[in-house]
Amino acid sequence: MIAKVANIKSEVEAYQFDENQKAETFRLLYLSKKGIITELFEEFKMAPVEEKRTLGGVLNGLKQLAEAKYQEQKEKEAENNVGDLMAHDITLPVYQTNEGALHPLRIVEDRLLEIFYSLGFDLSEGPEIEDDYHNFGALNFAEDHPARDMQDTFFISEHVLRTHTSSVQVREMEKGKLPLRLVMPGRVYRNEAVSSRSNCFFHQIEGLYIDKGVSFADLKQTLYYFVQQFFGEGTKVRFRSSYFPFTEPSAEMDIWAGVETEENRRLTKGTGWLEVLGCGMVHPNVLKSCDIDPSFYTGFAFGMGIDRITMLKYGITDIRDLFVNDVRMLKQFAGI
């Protein structure tokens, strides 16, 4: 058997790798489970005891030799592979990764904040779980106002999930520091049937400016500036008189979307005007509830739906698309 091992050793030493005889061919021939060297070890078990001592050493030497030869060739082939790739096309795309993107509501809220910061407004936020007083009472809602109805509001024993961000106005005015110039974004809740146009939670941004001598003209100018910045220079606006318990006078502001396209007509119900927000001069009763003397101070407030203007801006027709977190939708906002 010693002679046989010696033969195979010279065979291994002489083995030439080429296009057809690669490291893997060599491994299969000598080192795999059914390879020649593995079989020699099987034979070794049966060899006479006297032979075993020398044979063991020689056999192990052979195995080491073959393994070293195999390793060396394998490394060479790996290097060549990289070389081959480089020689072909190094501009080939790398593995695809998923790029993160800001949610459209985040993009719009950031933009809104940026515009109002530029006018000297600061940020404030309040709790989503409110009491009846901050959500309704201090805002001049009558005891039996229909908005307090169980059908509109989610109640949690003594508390409510705030139905609007106007509650944050009250929390700020109560602090007793004037003047105030704030924007207050956040999530609000309404107990409504979910559909393409209404969801049981959505987002608003509230504005409040209280100082001596703040007038309706200040309100109009501030909101006009906002529209030009957000919807584009030259966008027409109109103010319609309206009613909110916490403002007097109250108004709603529309922007001109036009009636040129089917899309315009559907959105504006043929009027050309799109409702954007509610606003008004802070009602004296609200100021009084917060210990602010209405004979010295006046203020304006406004509130708008962030979801609504996000949908307008990006042509999203179903509000639920904003909340399902489907990456196919979110991806479209990468890099916007």
Ligand code: DAH
């Ligand atoms: N809170 C009102 C709503 O949810 C929106 C609103 C209207 C806020 C007029 C205001 C305002 O601050 O002055 O429908």
